[in-house]
Each structure stands twice: as structure tokens, then as C-alpha cells.
Amino acid sequence: MNNTATVFEKMLSPEVRDAFLLRKEGSYNISPEELAELKEYILSDKCKTDIKRLCNRDFFLSIPHRTLLKKKSSQKKRTIYRFLAEEKMLMKLMAFVLHDYDDIYEDSVYSFRIGKHVSRIFYDIRKNDLCNTKWVLKSDIKSYGDNVQPGILADMLDALFKDTDPDLCWFLRTLLMRGRFYADGRLMEGSTGALSGCPLTTFFENVYLKDVDMLIRKECDYYCRYADDIAIFSSSQEEAKGIYIKLKDLFSERGLSFNEDKTDILMPGEKFDLLGFSIEGREYDISKHSMKSIMWRMNHKARKLVRCQKKYGLSREETMKKMIDRIDMYFFGRGLDTNELNWVDWSFRILTRCDSLRKLDNYCQECIRYVGSGGKRTDSKYRVRYKTMQRMGYRTLVHAFYHGIDENDKRI
Known part of the structure; x- marks a missing residue:
């Protein structure tokens, strides 16, 4: 693809769209259903038509819906702007193409840049x-994304793209400066910042x-x-x-x-x-805030499984296996078989001690026992033996830290 091609021209290129989908296939944070939906749209004539409409400066994106989401393990809320599914997929493709401009940033900026691992x-x-x-x-x-001033950002984008890609410049300015959104079913006017939750937010x-x-x-x-x-x-x-x-x-x-x-x-x-x-x-461990967040996730999943167990009559073995699978997916993930790093790959490169890993192992085992005992927090939960967990596929982080790292994957 010609390096002088505009962003919209690159988005129309079959090679670029194939590269985008290939990268998504290697991601462990997208479900098979989401991937299938993404493929169907990106390879469709509808996607090409939508891109051509933007080339002709036909701004067809819907007014987003603003949602306040409660942060996990915190009382704070974050703002999310939601677009229609196909619009979001189109902007994901655009965000992928915009990685071609990663070299305009300072080398010490590591957020969401391909080939520059944090x-x-x-x-x-x-x-x-x-x-x-x-x-x-x-x-x-x-509140970085919420406090970005759209007018200032639009002027910065003008300076970057006005001469080389005026159509892209028009689209980004229109998207940022629209200043309208739905909240609680009502149409509102006001600044939308960097449109937090939108695929282009990190670029902005x-x-x-x-x-x-x-x-x-x-x-x-x-x-x-x-x-x-x-x-x-x-x-x-x-x-x-x-x-x-x-x-x-x-x-x-x-x-x-x-x-x-x-x-x-x-x-x-x-x-x-x-x-x-x-x-x-020179010592690196998991922070207390991260520990709290991970434990909240595990506890939330355990309590949810106990409710399902009682509601649908699931067996003890079924719920324990689901909890173990959830723990395994969170820490070891599908990243082991893809080009992305999972939690273990990412963290083990940095950690120099395993104090927090041992605490996480103990907490995960408590969650498994809690599920296996039907939600009891009494001593009866210890009837769930460690060997039973192992037989169901449970593996500890401490063991993986010392024995489970591929010899070609050296820590920093």
C-alpha cells in the first residue's frame, strides 16, 4: 500500500482489512462471537460503502449514548460513549490504520502503540x-478523557492532517465538535471530551x-x-x-x-x-490496588456461580470447574497461543518476587472452596481438598512463576 495513501484509502484496501482481522484473531480479549461479527462486517460491501460515504464527507455516525459505569472494586464511575455496533467496528478499523502515525509520539509514550510494549x-x-x-x-x-477540550484537540488534528489528509481531518473534527449525546433517554448538549470508550479515544x-x-x-x-x-x-x-x-x-x-x-x-x-x-x-511486586481489583473479580465470579448453582441446580463439581476455568482464563488466558500477552506473560516479565502471587493463590483457592461448599464460609469449605482442585485443572501462580516460563521468554 502506498505510504502517501489517505487513511480512508488504506481502510478500503483488502490487504489492510485482512491485516486488521488477523491481528484481532490473535487477540485473547475478543470472544469468538464478537470476532465472527467483526469479520462479517469488515469483509462486507456495507463496510466499503460506509468508508466511501466518509470519503465523500457524508457524516452518518449516530449520536452516541453516554453511560456511567461503576469501576470494579471502587465506588467511582467512568464515562463511556456508546455507538452502534457497525459504527464501532468501522472506528476500530480506522484506529488500526492510525497506528501508522505512531512515530509522531515521543518514544517514552507507551499507551496503545503496536510493537512498543510497556x-x-x-x-x-x-x-x-x-x-x-x-x-x-x-x-x-x-479524568483525562472527560477533560480533553474538543476544540483544542481538533486544532491539533488540523495541524497534523489538514494538508496531507483533509477528509480524515474533517471527519475527526466533526466527530469531536458535535457536542451532543443521549443520557437517560434524553438528547443532551455539552462537551464529550475524547469520547471515552470510543475506539479512537486512545489516539485522541x-x-x-x-x-x-x-x-x-x-x-x-x-x-x-x-x-x-x-x-x-x-x-x-x-x-x-x-x-x-x-x-x-x-x-x-x-x-x-x-x-x-x-x-x-x-x-x-x-x-x-x-x-x-x-x-x-530493584524489587517489583504487584501493587495493593491491583491486588484488590483482582480479588474483587474473583470474589464477584464466585458469588455469581453460587447463585447459579442454587438457581439451576448445578453440581458441586460443575461450579468448581467453572470457577477454576475462570481463574485459569484470567491469569493464563488464550494469549499463550496467540501474539498477545496474557496476565502471566505480562506480569512475570516484571516481577522479582512472588509474595503477592502467593496471596493470590491462597485467595483463589478460597474462592474455589467457597463455590465447592455451596457458598459456606465455615470450616466445612476445607473439605474441598487441594488435590481435587488440581485434578480439575487448577494451577498456581507461584509454581508457574518458578517453573512455567518458556526458556525463550526471559524476564526483563
């Missing part, structure tokens, strides 16, 4: 012993801070950002404070702010959390 952050930190030698400014951006968020990333990277020893999560390593406390003030002003100009509850400047060697991991010197 484990590189931890490799760089450990290799250069940054945690023991540098001051760390650790923070995240408060990366573009929005592109120049800020480049500026801050030049003023510190090491900078990394993944979506709204930021870590900046500096030679002194004064330098870290100066960067914090400068970054705060830059954010303010764009309608953004730090999440002050998660913002701190830490001295060399001090413990901090980054992207779900707890870092202390």
Missing part, C-alpha cells in the same frame, strides 16, 4: 537503577499531549507515560518540583489537572506504584 519502561528503570538514584514525580491525570489522548510529552522529556532524566499514568525521574528534588509546576501550568491550559491524591515526589529508593506494580529499589 514492559520496556520497567526494563529501562531497572537497567539504569533509576529508583535508587533519582527523585521520582509520580502522578496521573484526573496520545495526540492531545504529544507536544507536552516532548517538552517534558527534554527537561528530565527519564520520562514515561501510559495513558493518564505518569512517572518522571529527576536528578534533584528541586528539579522534580520545577517540572511539576511547569506540567501543572501546561495541563491547566488544556483543561487538565493532576489527581492530587495520587501525586507525590519521592526520594531515591522510596517505594511507589506504577502501572499496577509496586516498585521499591
